[in-house]
Amino acid sequence: MKPQNKKRQANQYDKIFKENIEAVISSIMQNVLEITATSMEELPDDIQHTKERKPDVLKKVTDNQDNTFVLQIEFQVKNDDEMVHRMLDYKAMLFRKYLIPVRQYVIYLGKDKLTMESSLQTLDLTFKYNLLALNTIDYKIFLNSNQPEEVILSVLANFNKETPENALKHIISRLEETTEGDLALKRYFKQLRILAQLRKLKSQRRSAKLKIIVMDSIAKYIDEERDVAFLVGFDKGKESFVSYLLQEGTKTINQIADIAGVTVSFVKSVKQKLAVN
Numbered sequence: 577m578k579p580q581n582k583k584r585q586a587n588q589y590d591k592i593f594k595e596n597i598e599a600v601i602s603s604i605m606q607n608v609l610e611i612t613a614t615s616m617e618e619l620p621d622d623i624q625h626t627k628e629r630k631p632d633v634l635k636k637v638t639d640n641q642d643n644t645f646v647l648q649i650e651f652q653v654k655n656d657d658e659m660v661h662r663m664l665d666y667k668a669m670l671f672r673k674y675l676i677p678v679r680q681y682v683i684y685l686g687k688d689k690l691t692m693e694s695s696l697q698t699l700d701l702t703f704k705y706n707l708l709a710l711n712t713i714d715y716k717i718f719l720n721s722n723q724p725e726e727v728i729l730s731v732l733a734n735f736n737k738e739t740p741e742n743a744l745k746h747i748i749s750r751l752e753e754t755t756e757g758d759l760a761l762k763r764y765f766k767q768l769r770i771l772a773q774l775r776k777l778k779s780q781r782r783s784a785k786l787k788i789i790v791m792d793s794i795a796k797y798i799d800e801e802r803d804v805a806f807l808v809g810f811d812k813g814k815e816s817f818v819s820y821l822l823q824e825g826t827k828t829i830n831q832i833a834d835i836a837g838v839t840v841s842f843v844k845s846v847k848q849k850l851a852v853n
Contacts, residue, residue: 599725612640645677663705680705
């Protein structure tokens with residue numbers, strides 16, 4: 577993927593979390609960070625005007641054990657070798673400004689193996705922040721929520737023994753149950769379509785099939801003539817799946833058309849493209 581496309585994709589993820597963060601923060605604190613807040617106060621995020629990035633979440637929290645602290649949460653979609661240094665900078669500035677304990681969490685959302693360092697040890701400095709991956713959390717924690725913003729997060733969580741196809745069908749069904757109005761549902765399905773790209777699946781076939789499930793399920797909520805991204809994603813998803821089945825070489829054209837939910841002519845056109853390439 578080209579650098580500009582990667583940046584655009586990362587911006588899409590950031591936009592989704594910024595839009596939904598207030599609706600999901602309490603659940604994330606309770607179910608992911610194991611913090612039970614009795615009071616919570618928004619803090620200004622301009623801790624230093626020269627800072628390149630503002631914290632994703634910055635709050636003053638008092639928990640059920642009467643501990644008061646600054647809570648900082650960062651959502652990270654890719655590994656960053658500089659993360660430990662960034663978090664150290666944040667902690668120093670936050671502690672200096674508020675003079676109370678600072679608890680820091682980085683929640684990793686990416687599909688690659690988590691490789692970021694969460695601690696730093698030098699001759700006269702010991703530093704550590706909390707690092708965890710969302711894909712280690714049971715997806716049903718978010719799936720069973722009554723808030724669609726939380727339900728969406730389940731696509732990034734751990735499906736356990738559930739197949740991705742079935743898990744995604746449950747997520748889509750739950751979104752329909754918890755969302756009022758087609759406009760809101762359309763927005764959440766678009767978010768789901770984007771976040772689903774962060775999943776790392778075990779095979780090309782499964783990845784393509786999962787994409788098809790998303791596209792087919794949200795089709796009635798998308799203006800297909802205007803949503804170019806929908807059209808491109810839908811065609812590419814089915815084409816990838818058909819390509820895989822053709823290259824596998826164990827099924828007839830009619831069988832592939834039936835499995836992928838496409839026409840025989842569509843399969844033949846993909847086969848012609850493969851022959852040219």
